[in-house]
Amino acid sequence: MAEPPTIPPETVVAPSPAPDDVLRVEHIAKRFGPVTALRDVSLHLKKGEVLGLLGDNGAGKSTLIKILSGFQRQDSGVMFLHGQPYAPKSVDDARAKGIDTVYQDLALIDELSVYHNLFLRRERVHRPLPFLANREMKLQARRALDEIGINIPRIDVAVARLSGGQRQAIAVARTVNGDADIILLDEPLAAMGAKEGSMILDLVARLKEEGRVSIIMILHNYVHVLQACDRVSMIQEGVIALDKPTAETSVEELTDIVVNEYRRAREAAHSEEAAVAE
Amino acid sequence: MTHATGAGAGSAGAGSGGSSSPSPPASVEGRPPEGEPPAKTPPAQPPRRGSPSAAAVWRERILGLREGSIIVVTLVVAIYFAANTSSFATSANFKTLLPYFAPFAILGAGEVFVMILGEIDLSIGGTYLLAPYLFYKIATAGLPLVPSVLLALLACMAVGLINGFFVAVVGISSFVTTLGMLFALEGLTLIISHGQPVATPGAQVHATTHNVTHVVNGVHVQLPETVNHISTFAKVFGGGVYSELIWALVLVIVLQTVLTFTRWGLYTVAVGSNKLGAAEAGVRVRLVTVRNFILCATTGGLVGVLEAVRSGTVQPDTAGANEILFYGIAAAVIGGTLLAGGSGTVVGALIGALFLGILHDGLTLQGVNANYLLFYLGLAIIVAMTVNVYVQRARRGAGSG
Numbered sequence: 001m002a003e004p005p006t007i008p009p010e011t012v013v014a015p016s017p018a019p020d021d022v023l024r025v026e027h028i029a030k031r032f033g034p035v036t037a038l039r040d041v042s043l044h045l046k047k048g049e050v051l052g053l054l055g056d057n058g059a060g061k062s063t064l065i066k067i068l069s070g071f072q073r074q075d076s077g078v079m080f081l082h083g084q085p086y087a088p089k090s091v092d093d094a095r096a097k098g099i100d101t102v103y104q105d106l107a108l109i110d111e112l113s114v115y116h117n118l119f120l121r122r123e124r125v126h127r128p129l130p131f132l133a134n135r136e137m138k139l140q141a142r143r144a145l146d147e148i149g150i151n152i153p154r155i156d157v158a159v160a161r162l163s164g165g166q167r168q169a170i171a172v173a174r175t176v177n178g179d180a181d182i183i184l185l186d187e188p189l190a191a192m193g194a195k196e197g198s199m200i201l202d203l204v205a206r207l208k209e210e211g212r213v214s215i216i217m218i219l220h221n222y223v224h225v226l227q228a229c230d231r232v233s234m235i236q237e238g239v240i241a242l243d244k245p246t247a248e249t250s251v252e253e254l255t256d257i258v259v260n261e262y263r264r265a266r267e268a269a270h271s272e273e274a275a276v277a278e
Numbered sequence: 279m280t281h282a283t284g285a286g287a288g289s290a291g292a293g294s295g296g297s298s299s300p301s302p303p304a305s306v307e308g309r310p311p312e313g314e315p316p317a318k319t320p321p322a323q324p325p326r327r328g329s330p331s332a333a334a335v336w337r338e339r340i341l342g343l344r345e346g347s348i349i350v351v352t353l354v355v356a357i358y359f360a361a362n363t364s365s366f367a368t369s370a371n372f373k374t375l376l377p378y379f380a381p382f383a384i385l386g387a388g389e390v391f392v393m394i395l396g397e398i399d400l401s402i403g404g405t406y407l408l409a410p411y412l413f414y415k416i417a418t419a420g421l422p423l424v425p426s427v428l429l430a431l432l433a434c435m436a437v438g439l440i441n442g443f444f445v446a447v448v449g450i451s452s453f454v455t456t457l458g459m460l461f462a463l464e465g466l467t468l469i470i471s472h473g474q475p476v477a478t479p480g481a482q483v484h485a486t487t488h489n490v491t492h493v494v495n496g497v498h499v500q501l502p503e504t505v506n507h508i509s510t511f512a513k514v515f516g517g518g519v520y521s522e523l524i525w526a527l528v529l530v531i532v533l534q535t536v537l538t539f540t541r542w543g544l545y546t547v548a549v550g551s552n553k554l555g556a557a558e559a560g561v562r563v564r565l566v567t568v569r570n571f572i573l574c575a576t577t578g579g580l581v582g583v584l585e586a587v588r589s590g591t592v593q594p595d596t597a598g599a600n601e602i603l604f605y606g607i608a609a610a611v612i613g614g615t616l617l618a619g620g621s622g623t624v625v626g627a628l629i630g631a632l633f634l635g636i637l638h639d640g641l642t643l644q645g646v647n648a649n650y651l652l653f654y655l656g657l658a659i660i661v662a663m664t665v666n667v668y669v670q671r672a673r674r675g676a677g678s679g
Contacts, residue, residue, distance in 0.1 A: 071558060090560070091557075091558060091559070091560045092560040095560060101558070103555075103558050107552070107554070107555035107556070107558040107559045108552070108555060109547065109548045109551045109552050109555060109556060109559075110551050110552060110620070111547050111548075111550075111551035111620045111621055112544065112547060112548060112551065116544060120544075120548065120556075120559045120560075120561070121559050121560040121561060123541055123544065125540075125541070130540045130541065130542075131535075131539045131540060132539050132540060132541065132544065134539075
């Protein structure tokens, strides 16, 4: 078997940790059977920072997000949350520690109402009775949505009836509502029109302004990254290939990195063909 | 002497049922609070237009319910039989109908919880058959009646736990798992019963003779009358005329409340609607699944005990068990619960059971040949479900606007 094309070692970046990091990830690796999703990933996130996570399809972005959120466990490497070792046992555990995720597939329940989705796993009940406090949840949901400027006309309809942008906004609002201080957004602008996408970017901008939460956001569009993020990390083939403040980089530089990756991959494919021909 | 006794028994029998109202049983319906569109107050319009728009509001309100269409279909069927069969809308017939549809309602209620998950439980036929035998074995071993019933139901819960384990943890499809469990439990029942029916413990009928004073043409006459008694236990667990109806209504109310107003129900819908999403949100999918399988298997056992006490015998009748199993599932499906999961109501299962009961009862009263009965029943189910699908489609179209 031919080895996959590897990145030259000098381009592997280990971001320098700072004392005000809320989250630090060191040398994370994860394999799924024969597939290596993450080889050696190190990251850090400052308080109130919005970090853009870039990378080609299959580079390992979503795997990293799933490890951070407690949905999967890494094979090796360590994580630190507020300077303490962080090894979430489950999604609930990660959430209890303040890390919450908006997944690519949104994890919204189509058949449930907007406010039930907002409160999923954090339902208010009429203690000591086990009955759902629907009125209270509706009021709080309305207030939370107003606070972060999401306009949903009716919150007692099933989320299946909402548009993609509204669904995404609700998924984001759910994490913010849940007292998370680190929010992971997995492709929040996927399959979204310009108007709806800007609604989400405005939401992120408002959260950044507030400065309460730190955000890691997977994005594909470099313009969005430069617009919305403080810093950008790029994963290639399971390692971090670039880590820079957005002010110090440009669409051109980010594009170059990806173009280079394609060039290397093509050369590797050609040399393999040549080897087979010989 | 013999003549007098016979007449007395007859009058006692008629007297006990006089209190029930002769209204068609289709009026037994509940309304869940969700899915109800807000009533639109018609804007200032000429009064002539007022009444059709009010009708439209009502139509929308009924169709807004998940069970709306089946309520309409059931009412239509009930009205049809009431108009065409003189003996349909009578209290005596009402009492015939009760033990027929109540078991399906209970089974359907349990099945709804599993079907909302997108699963199915065929093993309720097995627990239906096994539980009364376990009850018999435990009670004849010397335990009091009620603890014996509870132990038998505990065994059914264990069956549900095993079902849930294979579905949620091992990952076998629920159809296959519970089909295997159905056969296994029916076989187990045949083994422990040696295929022989037995008398249900606590369901014996005691006849006593009383002297009752009658006034005939101003003359006081004392005549002996035979009155049949069953124990309080039997009255509660299926023997009483309204026992099964009360069990069904109470369970439907409790389970609909659980489904609509508690986390249990919310997570059931969440898992059935989006299993991965629910897991990512932190819902314990396995726990929710196992819990609902336990509930469903237990309803099968409960109905088995109720029916055994009502009939006075415990029968190792596997064909009967399979039939009642499918009626239970049919009640849930007819009541608007989707086999694909994510949506369904317990009240719907009650109405579905009522629909089955009225159809069966009405066709019987009309003198339909027993051989045709099942045929008509099958066609009626397909027609009713077709209507259901179109009404739901219309509702969805109207709702999204």
